[in-house]
Amino acid sequence: MRVSQLLNPTLREVPAEAEIISHQLMLRAGLIRKSAAGVYTYLPLGLRVLKKIEAIVRQEMDSKGGQEVLMPIMQPAELWQESGRWDVYGEEMFRLKDRHQREFCLGPTHEEIITDLIRGEIRSYKQLPILLYQIQNKYRDERRPRFGLMRGREFIMKDLYSFDRDEAGLDVSYQKMYDAYCRIFSRCGLAYRPVEADAGAIGGTGGTHEFMVLADSGENSVVYCPDCNYAANVEKAECRPQPVEAKAEKGERQLVHTPKVKTIDEASDFLKIPATSFIKSLLYQGDDKLFLVLVRGDREANEIKINNALGGFISLQLASPETVKKLLGCAPGSVGPVEVPPSLLVIADQEVSLMEYAVCGANKDDYHLVGINLKTELRIDQIHDLRTIVPGEACPNCRASLKEARGIEVGQVFKLGTKYSKALGATFLDENGVEKPCVMGCYGVGVSRTMASAIEQNYDESGIIWPIPIAPYHCILVPVSTKDTQVVEAAEKLYQELQSLGVEVILDDRDERAGVKFKDADLVGYPLRITIGSKTLANGQVELKERKGGDTRLVSLNDTAGQVKAIIEKGMSF
Numbered sequence: 001m002r003v004s005q006l007l008n009p010t011l012r013e014v015p016a017e018a019e020i021i022s023h024q025l026m027l028r029a030g031l032i033r034k035s036a037a038g039v040y041t042y043l044p045l046g047l048r049v050l051k052k053i054e055a056i057v058r059q060e061m062d063s064k065g066g067q068e069v070l071m072p073i074m075q076p077a078e079l080w081q082e083s084g085r086w087d088v089y090g091e092e093m094f095r096l097k098d099r100h101q102r103e104f105c106l107g108p109t110h111e112e113i114i115t116d117l118i119r120g121e122i123r124s125y126k127q128l129p130i131l132l133y134q135i136q137n138k139y140r141d142e143r144r145p146r147f148g149l150m151r152g153r154e155f156i157m158k159d160l161y162s163f164d165r166d167e168a169g170l171d172v173s174y175q176k177m178y179d180a181y182c183r184i185f186s187r188c189g190l191a192y193r194p195v196e197a198d199a200g201a202i203g204g205t206g207g208t209h210e211f212m213v214l215a216d217s218g219e220n221s222v223v224y225c226p227d228c229n230y231a232a233n234v235e236k237a238e239c240r241p242q243p244v245e246a247k248a249e250k251g252e253r254q255l256v257h258t259p260k261v262k263t264i265d266e267a268s269d270f271l272k273i274p275a276t277s278f279i280k281s282l283l284y285q286g287d288d289k290l291f292l293v294l295v296r297g298d299r300e301a302n303e304i305k306i307n308n309a310l311g312g313f314i315s316l317q318l319a320s321p322e323t324v325k326k327l328l329g330c331a332p333g334s335v336g337p338v339e340v341p342p343s344l345l346v347i348a349d350q351e352v353s354l355m356e357y358a359v360c361g362a363n364k365d366d367y368h369l370v371g372i373n374l375k376t377e378l379r380i381d382q383i384h385d386l387r388t389i390v391p392g393e394a395c396p397n398c399r400a401s402l403k404e405a406r407g408i409e410v411g412q413v414f415k416l417g418t419k420y421s422k423a424l425g426a427t428f429l430d431e432n433g434v435e436k437p438c439v440m441g442c443y444g445v446g447v448s449r450t451m452a453s454a455i456e457q458n459y460d461e462s463g464i465i466w467p468i469p470i471a472p473y474h475c476i477l478v479p480v481s482t483k484d485t486q487v488v489e490a491a492e493k494l495y496q497e498l499q500s501l502g503v504e505v506i507l508d509d510r511d512e513r514a515g516v517k518f519k520d521a522d523l524v525g526y527p528l529r530i531t532i533g534s535k536t537l538a539n540g541q542v543e544l545k546e547r548k549g550g551d552t553r554l555v556s557l558n559d560t561a562g563q564v565k566a567i568i569e570k571g572m573s574f
Contacts, residue, residue, distance in 0.1 A: 001473070003508040003520075007044050010520050020217045022455035023148030025464050029524045031472075038145025038153035045472040045524060049451050050156065052470045054135050056187050057158045057445055060180040066131040066160055071113045073137060077103035079112040083423045088314055092140045106139035111420050111442060114161045118438060119426035125165050128428060128438065129173055133160030135447060149452040150219070150408065156448040162441040163421075165430065170415055170439045174207075177413050177443040181211050185410065187574050188450060189467025191457060193405075195222050196232035197412065198304050208414045212407030215456040222407045223389055227400035234404075235304045237389040238396040241350040244276040244296075253371045255362055262333035264297040267368055271359065274298075279352060279360040281335045283324050286313035290327065291345040294337055294352045294380070297359075299387040301349075309347065309384040328363045336361030338369060338377055346379055349386040408453045409446070416440040458548075464525030465548050468571030473506040475564055476526040480514045480533040490557060491532050494542070497561045503568060522547065527571065528564055 008030040017034070018024040026032045031046030042050060058068065077095075080086040094106035107113070114132060122128065135158045145153050162173035178194070185192040190213050197210040210233060212222050224231035232238070261267045268275045278297025283290060284306065291310070295301050307316045324332050328340065337346060337360055355374050362369045372378065391404035421427065421437040430436055451470070458465040468474060475498065479491040491507060498505040506526070508517045514531075521529050531543040542560055545552040546567070555563055 001506045003476075003506060003517075004510050006506070008520075008524070009043075010523055018148065020147050020150065020456070021459055022150070022217075022452040025455055025459060025523070026148060026452065029464055032149070036153075038142055038151070040149065040152065040154075046451070048472040049454075049466070049470055050447060053188060053447050053450050054156075054158070056184055056469065057135065057447065060184050060187075061131075061133050061158070061160060064131065064176045064180050066133045068134060069117075069132050070134050070136060071107075071110050071117075073107050073139070074104050075107045075110075075113055077105065079116055079424070080105065083112050083115075083420055085112070090314070092142065094139050094141050108138055108140045109442075109444075110134070110159055111161070111416070111440075112424065115420045115424045115426045115440070118163055119421075119424055122163065122426070122428050122438065125428050125430050129162060129164045129169050131160055131162050131173065131176075133158060133443075147217075147219075147452075149448045152448070155446065158445040158447055160443045162443070163426070163438040164440075165428070165436070166439055167417075170417070170441055174413060174415055174441050177441070178209065181411050181413065181443070181445065183574070184445065185211060185213070185450075188454060188470050189458070190410075190450070190454060192410070193222065193224060193231050193407065195224070195407070196230075196236050198233065198236045198308070208412060210407075210409050211411035211413075212405075213410050213450075213453040213457060214405050215408050215453065216406050217456050218406035218408040220407045220409055222405050223391060223393075223402045224405065225395040225398060225400050225402055228395060228398045230395050230397045230402075232389075233407075234388055235302060237402075239350070239385050239387055239389045240394050240396060241354055242393065243351070243354045253369065253373070253377075255364075256368050256370050257366060258368045259366045261366065261368070262331075267359070268297070271368065271370065273359055273370070277355075277357075277359055279337060279355070279358045281337050281361055283319040283328065283332070283335055284316065285319045285323065286310060286316045289313075289345075290319060290323070291347060292335075292337060292340060293386060294346065294348040295387050296349065296351045296355070299349065299351065302386060302388040305384065305386050306347075309382070309386065330361070330363050330365045334361040334363065334365050334367060336363050336369060337379075338372055339363070340379075345381050347382040347384060347386065348380045350383055351387070353380065353383050408449065408456060410450045410453050411443075411445045413443045414441060416442055458525075462519070463523035466525040466527055468527045468568060469574075471504075471525065471527050473526055474504045474568050475506070475528040475530060476521045476524075477505055477507045478514070478517045478521060478529060478531045479507075479509070480531060482509065482511050484534050487532050487534055487537060490537055490542075494530065494532070494557070494560060498564060501561055501565050503561070503564055528567060530560060530564070 010030045011028040014024050015027045032040045035041050096104050138157045164170045192213050194209045194211050197208050221234040223237050261270050264275050264278050275297040280295050280297050282293045359370050393402050418437040426438045427435045479487045495507045527547050529545045540557050541554045542557050544555050
């Protein structure tokens with residue numbers, strides 16, 4: 001390819017709309033252009049990167065026995081209603097009707113479609129296990145599309161679904177995909193970490209892991225143990241109760257006037273009592289049910305854990321101030337767990353059950369109770385792990401101090417069990433002729449997000465630094481002058497030689513200043529740059545520069561193609 005023929009509109013200025021580095025650089029390097037909020041057109045170089053990631057994904061899926069299919073983007077509502085998920089996705093689902101008023105959605109995921117396919121095609125245990133996957137667009141109506149390809153309304157994803165006879169078979173399929181994902185992200189040149197995670201709206205009763213690309217711009221917070229292999233999303237991380245010896249609240253129970261005090265921190269300052277001695281009381285509404293959640297005053301309630309502990313709601317949120325006032329007679333900032341209505345379910349974090357005396361809201365505006373005895377004055381119906389972990393806490397496996405990192409989720413593997421196969425009737429006959437539901441798993445890779453994540457980990461002040469396996473081209477050839485016949489001829493000859501060796505090379509044949517060509521080459525991020533100038537050519541040499549690390553050296557023109565080939569082969573090896 002010649003740059004003069006390439007659609008690669010680079011930008012010198014950072015677009016105002018771009019918030020994170022990958023979004024900025026993809027726009028500046030001419031990889032994507034915005035069509036609408038959260039919707040992008042991939043230009044030639046951006047599409048080449050996507051195709052390379054897809055090729056790696058396909059190779060690894062095929063190596064594990066995966067078979068590629070292509071399912072419809074537009075899915076009938078009946079299947080989602082059959083699985084019970086038509087309302088779970090809520091406003092994130094793009095919904096439409098045809099001319100006959102039949103309802104459809106644009107697929108955010110494909111569990112229903114693939115299960116419907118299997119129930120019509122699989123009859124016997126002899127046909128299992130089976131692994132089916134596709135690579136295609138997904139659609140989710142994000143409330144606030146942002147960060148370029150990180151959180152869009154249209155994105156490219158690989159999703160594979162496994163169907164097995166039993167849980168043991170699912171374990172095998174799950175491990176296959178776990179291993180394949182490790183290879184995919186390693187081959188893409190990414191620093192990543194598999195972490196324990198929550199299944200979310202996908203559901204299922206088995207385990208799940210997210211694959212996080214470590215980057216400061218990541219939306220997810222991950223805790224990990226430096227001494228063992230434990231790692232988890234903070235939403236999922238298991239918390240060990242941390243008892244605190246606090247005596248300031250012990251004593252005769254008192255009703256204390258705390259005017260204009262709304263938060264735990266304000267109450268702690270006002271009463272001169274540490275936050276660890278407080279009980280934070282939060283009235284939640286899950287669908288049409290109300291319940292009171294208790295966590296220690298210095299902790300944050302974890303809504304995902306709360307939802308999982310109570311069986312899962314379609315909608316979970318803090319109750320409105322009006323609802324709090326009607327039920328408990330006060331504003332949210334004065335809510336407490338003492339003398340609440342007997343019909344109100346009270347669930348507490350494990351640490352609350354370890355407290356003897358505490359400070360809490362009095363269910364009376366501008367008042368707190370100091371010195372309540374938890375053993376005699378508090379009703380707790382259920383005890384669970386309900387809080388969010390913080391760095392420095394003990395690892396649940398080895399008790400070492402946990403560390404924190406930011407991560408970008410690029411893949412996730414789920415053990416679905418029989419959630420969808422039972423709902424949609426995907427069954428098979430076992431060796432004894434007994435009908436049983438298929439045991440399922442699902443496994444997704446965000447292809448377009450992987451592309452953006454690679455940039456988040458690989459860039460400098462000049463632009464992108466692509467890992468060799470997913471670079472749009474491996475090498476760019478830059479003749480300093482297009483008016484120097486010898487330079488042009490040497491560039492053309494080397495261009496042909498590199499192509500004959502299978503090197504993906506692009507020739508910058510534009511009639512531009514060398515500095516402009518260098519800036520564009522660094523911005524786009526080609527791993528290798530060969531510069532041919534009259535001075536070095538007079539000595540039979542060219543300049544070879546590696547984008548990563550900036551190593552620059554003069555090499556013999558005759559040896560250049562061989563050296564470039566060797567560097568690329570080393571960079572592609574895994």
